[in-house]
Amino acid sequence: MNTHDPIVGRYVYVQCEGKTYRTYYEEHGEGIPLVCLHTAGTDGRQYRHQLCDPDIAANFRVIAFDMPWHGKSIPPADFYLMEDEYKLTTKFYCEFIIAFCRALDLKKPVIMGQSMGGNVCLALALKYESEFSALIALEACDYSPGWWIDPLHHPHIHGGEVVASSVFGLMSPESPDEYRWETWWYYAQGGPGVFKGDLYFYSVDSDFRDQLQKISGRLPIYFLTGEYDFACTPEMTERTAEKVKNSECVIFSGGHFPTSEDPAKFKDIITPVLKKIVQNDPERRGQGAGRANLVELRSPRSAERAPGRRVIDL
Amino acid sequence: MSRYQNRKNFDLEWIERWARRVNEDRRLPVIGRFFTSRFVIGVDETDYLVEVRGGKIQRIAEGLTPNDMGFEFALRAASSAWAKFSMAVPPPLFHDIWAMAHPLHRNLVIAGDQKPFWQNLRALTHMLSLMRAI
Numbered sequence: 001m002n003t004h005d006p007i008v009g010r011y012v013y014v015q016c017e018g019k020t021y022r023t024y025y026e027e028h029g030e031g032i033p034l035v036c037l038h039t040a041g042t043d044g045r046q047y048r049h050q051l052c053d054p055d056i057a058a059n060f061r062v063i064a065f066d067m068p069w070h071g072k073s074i075p076p077a078d079f080y081l082m083e084d085e086y087k088l089t090t091k092f093y094c095e096f097i098i099a100f101c102r103a104l105d106l107k108k109p110v111i112m113g114q115s116m117g118g119n120v121c122l123a124l125a126l127k128y129e130s131e132f133s134a135l136i137a138l139e140a141c142d143y144s145p146g147w148w149i150d151p152l153h154h155p156h157i158h159g160g161e162v163v164a165s166s167v168f169g170l171m172s173p174e175s176p177d178e179y180r181w182e183t184w185w186y187y188a189q190g191g192p193g194v195f196k197g198d199l200y201f202y203s204v205d206s207d208f209r210d211q212l213q214k215i216s217g218r219l220p221i222y223f224l225t226g227e228y229d230f231a232c233t234p235e236m237t238e239r240t241a242e243k244v245k246n247s248e249c250v251i252f253s254g255g256h257f258p259t260s261e262d263p264a265k266f267k268d269i270i271t272p273v274l275k276k277i278v279q280n281d282p283e284r285r286g287q288g289a290g291r292a293n294l295v296e297l298r299s300p301r302s303a304e305r306a307p308g309r310r311v312i313d314l
Numbered sequence: 315m316s317r318y319q320n321r322k323n324f325d326l327e328w329i330e331r332w333a334r335r336v337n338e339d340r341r342l343p344v345i346g347r348f349f350t351s352r353f354v355i356g357v358d359e360t361d362y363l364v365e366v367r368g369g370k371i372q373r374i375a376e377g378l379t380p381n382d383m384g385f386e387f388a389l390r391a392a393s394s395a396w397a398k399f400s401m402a403v404p405p406p407l408f409h410d411i412w413a414m415a416h417p418l419h420r421n422l423v424i425a426g427d428q429k430p431f432w433q434n435l436r437a438l439t440h441m442l443s444l445m446r447a448i
Contacts (some may be wrong), residue, residue, distance in 0.1 A: 146417040151432035158433070163436040169410020173403055228406045230413040311375040312330055314337060 007051045015020035016099045016306045017092060023100060024072035025065035029057030030099065031286030032133070032242045035101060036064040037117025039257060040147075040202055041163055041195025042186045046114070049263035057269075059278050059285045060110070061109025065100055067093075069194045074220075085153070086197035088116075089287055090205045098131060100295060114138035115231070116202045117257060125244075126211055129219040132279050138305070139229050141236035142208040142243075147201050148249045150305050155191040160188035170256035172228040175265075185258045208240075217245030217308075220280070222273045227253030249272075324357040324393055326376045333364070333371040336441050342369040346437030351430050354378070356390025356423075367407045369437055389415075391422040400445035411442055412448045 003123055009026040026044055028051045036047040044064030050060050065074040069086060079086075097120070111132055113121055118140025125135060152163055164187035187195070215221075221244055225237035234251040241249035249267060252258075258266040264302045277286050336342060342349075346369020355362045363382060365373040378385070391399075391414060398408035407419055412435075414422035424431055433440065 140364050151428065154429075154432070156429060156433065161436045162432050165413055165439055168439065169413045173409050228409060230407055230410070230416060230419060233407075233418075307376060309375065309379060310326055311373065312326070313334075314330075314333055314371055 005048070005052050006057070008049070012100070012103050013142045014096065014099050014103045016096045019076045021076065021096070022074055022076075023065055023068065023069045023103075023188070025063055025104075026051055027061060027063040028052065029060050029062045029286060030033040031059040031061055032061040032281055032284045033101075033106040033108045035097070035102075035106065035111050036062065036259075037097070037111065037113030037120065038064065038067070038070065039115035039117060040198030041070070043067075045071065045186055046183070046257065046260040049266075049269075052261055053267065055267075056274065057286070059274065060288075061106070063106075065094065068235075069191055069197070070196060075191075080190050086193050087200040088198045088205075090120070090123050090201060093120050094127060097124065102189075108133040108140060110134045112134065112136035112138065113140075114259060115140075116198055116206075118232075119202060119206050119208075119224075120142060120245075121210045122212070122215070122240075124208065125215045125219055125221060129216060129293075131170075131212055132219060133281060134220045134222070134275060136223050136224070139226065139237075139259055140223055140240070141225075141232045142240040143206075144202050144232050144236070147203040147231065148196065150196075152196040152199070160190070161191050163190060166186040167256070171230060171261045172229055172253065172255040173273060175255055175262040178309075179261050179263065183257050184233075186260070190200065212240065212243040219246070220277075221247040222276075223247060223249045224250055224273070225249075226256060226258055226260070227251060228254065229256040231256060285292055292298045319398065322395055322448075324360075326374065327354060329355070329374050329376075333374050333378060334446050335444050335448050337370050338399045339440075342437060342441060345369065345440060346434070348353065349434040349437040349441075351387075351434065352382075353430075354388035354390070354426075356388055357396055358393045359432075361390075366441075369397050369441075379431050385426060387424060387426040388420055388429060395421045396445075399442075400448075402446055404446070411439060425431075 006028045007026045012023050014021045014023045038044050038046050042242055043066040049062040050056055069075045118137035121135040121137040152158055164184045167187055223237050223241045225234050227234055238249055241247045252264055252269045255261050337416055349369045350367045352365050361378050363375040380414055416422050
């Protein structure tokens with residue numbers, strides 16, 4: 001007998017800023033809509049474990065979509081005419097998330113995003129708080145500089161290998177090798193310049209340091225950051241959470257890609273958060289909730305050597 | 315901690331042990347097939363020149379001389395930073411070469427021509443990670 005994941009994938013046409021985007025998404029479960037945002041330069045596969053988790057699926061309709069340019073979602077039809085390189089902006093990112101949720105007719109979904117998907121939660125809280133019921137910001141902070149750099153998109157450098165290798169160290173050395181390398185693979189598969197273009201949002205266009213106090217607090221925000229994250233360190237997340245009303249902050253022994261680099265550990269840390277969200281929204285939990293258990297070397301060189309210099313030929 | 319406390323210093327002999335371990339690795343000739351470079355590992359005030367061809371280390375040397383005609387890139391950090399980097403389980407911020415060099419942290423400086431650094435990042439990352447296996 002064949003074994004299948006319970007995930008179902010479809011394409012939806014999303015209208016945003018005057019263009020139509022054929023957008024791929026996957027889903028599983030029933031209950032509170034939980035829309036998952038992937039990290040820069042990758043796609044929704046980062047959430048495959050959460051999409052398959054029966055405990056999560058019992059209370060949540062888990063949905064992971066691929067942003068335009070990413071995964072199985074294609075760029076806009078006229079992308080080859082663009083006079084600038086691809087750059088994700090805060091405005092487009094927010095508007096696309098809203099448009100996607102509307103295209104699926106989701107009411108007050110919970111957003112869970114990691115890295116750039118976590119940082120955008122701050123923008124959503126600032127401008128669109130009435131659209132959502134809770135925000136889960138993984139590996140998020142108010143300002144994450146230093147990543148919009150040319151080596152990540154350069155014709156003399158293999159894009160897939162450099163992009164994937166540049167993020168490999170964001171993961172915990174103690175996360176399982178199997179899943180760290182799967183995450184590396186997702187990164188190696190991104191389109192040319194897409195990772196760098198996303199990092200325009202991440203490191204340049206989204207500086208929330210002077211805006212945090214404007215977040216009303218009506219929308220609960222959960223910050224969770226792994227101790228090996230060097231793009232968004234625990235201190236950066238704590239600094240941010242301290243200024244955001246109605247927020248909680250959890251620091252755990254993991255890395256920057258918790259959903260894909262160590263799914264078992266991620267389940268341990270996300271379960272209490274999901275439990276709180278269900279408790280705050282009991283009417284919308286899935287029908288299966290009752291049975292769910294959510295708690296839970298060559299020859300020597302001809303050149304002369306300097307006197308006294310120690311040289312070893314291997 | 316005991317792993318690096320027992321390591322007295324990062325001398326040429328230590329670099330040699332690492333280089334020999336690198337040359338025993340069976341993946342580097344594959345992922346580093348085109349990794350041919352001359353780079354420097356700087357430990358405190360000492361530069362070690364590492365000559366790599368096809369993912370294997372051909373020569374190491376302590377200090378630089380005019381006959382070297384320079385190098386492509388240098389990775390320079392304090393011995394305390396390299397000690398953390400080479401621990402069996404390195405601590406956060408010292409567990410990856412780009413993590414150490416990232417402008418937010420600056421625990422390591424990449425000098426010279428950075429293009430070959432980025433071009434060979436996958437093989438270089440693996441090569442340096444073998445410091446944890448000696």
